[in-house]
Amino acid sequence: MPPPNTTNVITMPRRARRGRIALPPAPDLDLSHLDAATVITRNYQTIRFVQIGAGGNGSFLAYNISRLAAVLEETGRTVKFVIIDPDRVEEGNVPRSNFSESEIGAYKAQTLALRFARAWGVRINSINRKFHPSLLWQSHEQNCLTILVGAVDNPEARRAINRALKMCRETEGRTPDTWWIDCGNDRETGQVLIGSATTPHQLRGAFAIDPLCQSLPSPAMQCPDLLRAVEEGPERKQRLSCLQLMLMNEQSLMINQRIANEAGEMLTQLLLYRNLQRFATFVDTKLGxxxxxxxxxxxxxxxxxxxRTDFLLDATVLEEEQFIADEAA
Incomplete structure (x- = not known):
């Protein structure tokens, strides 16, 4: 008789009988955080948050940004915060989103702005219509750091945010005045991406000043699929509410709050503690x-x-022709 398959069996040594268990070898660890550069921005007097979307992620994220805005104002900074969303609170938004039954029928953006302005003593404006890049350009300011906060769930809205970022970056220098942080999620997974550059050319010399990082690829550069429509089967064509998706076991009750907290922490590290050392975080709530x-x-x-990484370390490494070919590839 052939010996049994012991491939997945851990043999316990003799000394384990005395209470000491020999563990298998530890897996290789990712220690790249030890070499991470600190993301820097210029020390702006005015910080402007433009949040696009006030649904699942956005309703919780508005709370986090309001808290951060209150603390930033205590440091002497001027903070402006606007929430943009055309939708009203529906029955299906409760309880997964940060709304209550008493708010059903009200505009999402206006509801969050009024609630958190009173709670934290900060001024929050709301726009109850779709975001368009022209909204950003009309309120453009000098010596102001603008954070585009994407809390949307469709490629069309992300394309509008991407166009707005491109428009702003065309008039800015190497150190960006506009950043985009994007939140997205599926059933039990989600991601938060942050960046400022819309082309490889804008990343030249991003790490030229060691140990600092002046620019990062935008969410659209990191994940181009964010801007592309996803094919849906006929059974998914019908628009389902967040509550329906949750009850069908297709939306975790806590995923939006978790993603919003990750985004809030990244913004806090970037703007308050000035110690951000990551640009993408991926979460799986089921696996922990x-x-x-x-x-x-x-x-x-x-x-x-x-x-190649040399163009990130030295802005003079690659010629313009190479960047043109690089971007066209």
Whole structure:
């Protein structure tokens, strides 16, 4: 008779009988966070948050940004916060989103703005219509850091945010005045991506000043699929509410709050503690797993599918023709 398959069997040594158990070898660890650069922005007097979307992620994120705005104002900064969303609160938004039954029928953006302005003593404006890049340009200010906060669930809205970022970056220098942080989720997984560059050319010399990072690829550069429509089967064509998706076991009750907290923490590290060292975080609530991409040249190059990192370290390495070919590839 052949011996049994012992491939997955851990043999316990003799000394384990005395209470000491020998463990299998530890897996290789990712220690890239030890080499991560700190993301910097100029020390702006005015910080402007433009949040697009006030649904599942956005309703919780508005709370986190309001708290952060209150603390930033205590440091002497001027903070402006606007929430943009055309939709009204529906029965299906309760309880997964940060709304109550008494708010059904009210505009989402206006409801959150009024609630958190009173709670934290900060001024919050609301726009009860779809976001368009022109809204950002009409209120453009000098010496102001603008954070585009994407809390939307469709490619059309993300394309509008991407156009707004491109429009702003065309008039800015190497150090960006506009950043985009994007939140997205599926059933039990989600991601938070942050960046400022819309082309590889804008990333030249991002790591030139060691140990700092001046620019990062935008969420659209990191994940181009965010801007593309996803094919749905006929049974998914019908628009389902968040509550219906949750009851069908297709939306975790806590996923939106978890993603909003990750985004809030990244913004806090960037603006308050000035110690942000990651640009992408991925969460799986079912498995209890969270992984991040840290701000190293290798990780940034990998995120935009580039093998070379020299252009990130030195802005003079690659010629313009090479960047044109690179972007066209």
């Amino acid at each position: 797993v969270q992984t991040s991409e840290y701000t190293t040249p290798d990780a940034v190059a990998r995120s935009i599918r580039r093998k």
